[in-house]
Amino acid sequence: MPAKTSRRKSRRIAPPAAAAVRSKRQAPRPRPVAASRNGHATAAGRNGGQARAQRQTVTLTDNRTGKSYELPIRDGTIDAIGLRQVKTGSDDFGLMSYDPAFTNTASCRSAITYIDGDRGILEYRGYPIEQLAEKSTYLETAYLLVHGELPTPRELEQWTHDIKYSTMVHENIKKFIDGFNYDAHPMGMLIGTVGAFSTYYPDARHIDDPASRELQTWRLIAKMPTIAAFAYRHSRGLPFVYPDNDLSFTGNFLSMLWKMSEAKYTPEPVLERAMQVLFILHADHEQNCSANAMRSVGSSRPDPYSATAAAAAALYGPLHGGANEEVLRMLELIGDKKRVPEFIKKFKKGEGRLMGFGHRVYKNYDPRAKIIKRTADEVFDLTGRNPLLDIALELERIALEDDYFVSRKLYPNVDFYSGIIYQALGFPVEMFPVLFAIPRTAGWIAQWREMITDPEQKIARPRQIYTGARGRKYQAIAKRPKSAANHLDDHQHRAVRLAPMPFASGAADSSARF
Numbered sequence: 246m247p248a249k250t251s252r253r254k255s256r257r258i259a260p261p262a263a264a265a266v267r268s269k270r271q272a273p274r275p276r277p278v279a280a281s282r283n284g285h286a287t288a289a290g291r292n293g294g295q296a297r298a299q300r301q302t303v304t305l306t307d308n309r310t311g312k313s314y315e316l317p318i319r320d321g322t323i324d325a326i327g328l329r330q331v332k333t334g335s336d337d338f339g340l341m342s343y344d345p346a347f348t349n350t351a352s353c354r355s356a357i358t359y360i361d362g363d364r365g366i367l368e369y370r371g372y373p374i375e376q377l378a379e380k381s382t383y384l385e386t387a388y389l390l391v392h393g394e395l396p397t398p399r400e401l402e403q404w405t406h407d408i409k410y411s412t413m414v415h416e417n418i419k420k421f422i423d424g425f426n427y428d429a430h431p432m433g434m435l436i437g438t439v440g441a442f443s444t445y446y447p448d449a450r451h452i453d454d455p456a457s458r459e460l461q462t463w464r465l466i467a468k469m470p471t472i473a474a475f476a477y478r479h480s481r482g483l484p485f486v487y488p489d490n491d492l493s494f495t496g497n498f499l500s501m502l503w504k505m506s507e508a509k510y511t512p513e514p515v516l517e518r519a520m521q522v523l524f525i526l527h528a529d530h531e532q533n534c535s536a537n538a539m540r541s542v543g544s545s546r547p548d549p550y551s552a553t554a555a556a557a558a559a560l561y562g563p564l565h566g567g568a569n570e571e572v573l574r575m576l577e578l579i580g581d582k583k584r585v586p587e588f589i590k591k592f593k594k595g596e597g598r599l600m601g602f603g604h605r606v607y608k609n610y611d612p613r614a615k616i617i618k619r620t621a622d623e624v625f626d627l628t629g630r631n632p633l634l635d636i637a638l639e640l641e642r643i644a645l646e647d648d649y650f651v652s653r654k655l656y657p658n659v660d661f662y663s664g665i666i667y668q669a670l671g672f673p674v675e676m677f678p679v680l681f682a683i684p685r686t687a688g689w690i691a692q693w694r695e696m697i698t699d700p701e702q703k704i705a706r707p708r709q710i711y712t713g714a715r716g717r718k719y720q721a722i723a724k725r726p727k728s729a730a731n732h733l734d735d736h737q738h739r740a741v742r743l744a745p746m747p748f749a750s751g752a753a754d755s756s757a758r759f
């Protein structure tokens with residue numbers, strides 16, 4: 246019964262005394278509330294305004310009934326379930342909040358990553374990203390994210406050993422990857438293969454066992470680079486290269502990607518370090534689309550490989566981890582610094598977006614973009630300057646002087662420069678989201694572990710505002726009028742069937758469409 250559920254939840258999340266409903270007769274009317282300049286409510290009562298501010302509650306008046314409700318404020322939030330007591334009558338379900346893209350909804354309590362989007366601050370477990378990028382390694386940062394503290398020398402040694410000894414994959418995985426089409430997008434291969442891991446490690450279902458969670462953590466962090474490299478080698482028709490545990494985490498990844506006939510691959514230290522920095526910067530970013538997918542899918546309690554496949558799928562989209570791929574395509578399309586003003590005009594008219602600009606949380610320069618810009622200089626000293634960098638710098642210069650971007654607080658994000666480095670390192674654009682997914686795995690698994698052990702979490706299940714029809718009568722098929730919802734006419738339908746498929750390699754092949 247909904248009413249019962251509501252009472253139980255409000256006891257658990259919102260203390261009943263503070264959340265109690267006060268009718269006009271039971272209690273004095275709440276003091277008038279005025280809005281401050283920033284839109285937040287400020288107490289403005291005649292006497293005791295300060296005492297009222299200290300009460301950490303908000304008073305909500307339902308103008309339909311005249312009733313007032315006092316809701317507790319905890320950590321700058323009100324519990325959405327507290328709104329359910331706001332009702333017009335006993336058969337009313339109660340008020341809900343509507344927030345289709347979670348723009349103003351905290352879905353969890355988390356101690357992993359802190360972002361102050363207005364000031365451009367990013368911290369992992371309290372450590373500024375700038376310090377970690379300068380001094381740490383990816384594996385040490387992964388330990389910090391997962392376990393909450395920087396490791397001691399002994400802990401780091403053990404952690405590194407545990408991960409290195411998990412880099413191999415079952416031989417059948419090679420066959421599995423071989424089954425993908427020659428021009429399959431490597432991100433699709435990564436998503437499919439990490440999902441398939443759930444069949445290789447059925448013990449991963451024991452998600453309530455801390456030892457099992459730790460084992461799956463090593464496996465996930467260790468095996469992502471292996472399957473990413475295998476996917477890349479498959480798309481190039483090259484033999485797979487097995488992990489080399491003498492090398493660092495990023496050195497081994499470069500070896501699995503680039504090793505040819507030499508007996509041992511020796512990574513170039515500048516590039517190995519650049520990859521470390523990029524991996525550290527991408528390791529976590531609190532409740533982004535893919536972390537939310539990890540938690541949301543994980544909340545129904547499947548094994549973590551299945552949840553990671555969902556997170557990787559969320560990352561694949563061009564508005565998230567696919568953005569760096571889109572940035573490169575955009576820069577190539579612009580092709581020349583001189584054409585930048587023309588494209589800026591288009592973006593302002595809504596004809597496409599300036600990819601790599603703007604962020605849901607950062608309303609300032611993304612701190613990661615600043616670090617990546619510096620890393621780019623170090624890489625280009627070695628590889629030679631990527632000519633796309635000049636176009637990117639010109640885009641940034643013009644956009645940051647343009648009122649459209651300034652007024653909307655659109656600044657370069659992490660994806661704006663990362664693709665330019667990846668390209669200089671020799672990666673094809675299709676690999677860019679994969680290069681994001683490898684390090685983000687540490688963040689996903691840290692978020693997942695936090696969610697699994699959080700007593701406040703339950704299966705993620707939002708509500709909806711139903712806008713469809715009700716109580717319709719089923720009609721036999723012969724009697725149905727032509728449906729307005731049947732949007733493709735015969736001609737359009739044929740065109741869809743026969744349209745060439747734009748594969749990653751640029752080849753068009755309609756024969757593969759069944």
Ligand SMILES: CC(C)(COP(=O)(O)OP(=O)(O)OC[C@H]1O[C@@H](n2cnc3c(N)ncnc32)[C@H](O)[C@@H]1OP(=O)(O)O)[C@@H](O)C(=O)NCCC(=O)NCCS
Binds near residue numbers: 598599603655660
């Ligand atoms: C990241 C992103 C999805 C955040 O989206 P969001 O928080 O939902 O912001 P919105 O889409 O509501 O954008 C707010 C306004 O800025 C504009 N805007 C946002 N990003 C823009 C961009 N990259 N280029 C041009 N205009 C942009 C929107 O058109 C909108 O304008 P309006 O108020 O006139 O309608 C968005 O900025 C974007 O698409 N960026 C490009 C993709 C990208 O780089 N993604 C990687 C993120 S790490």
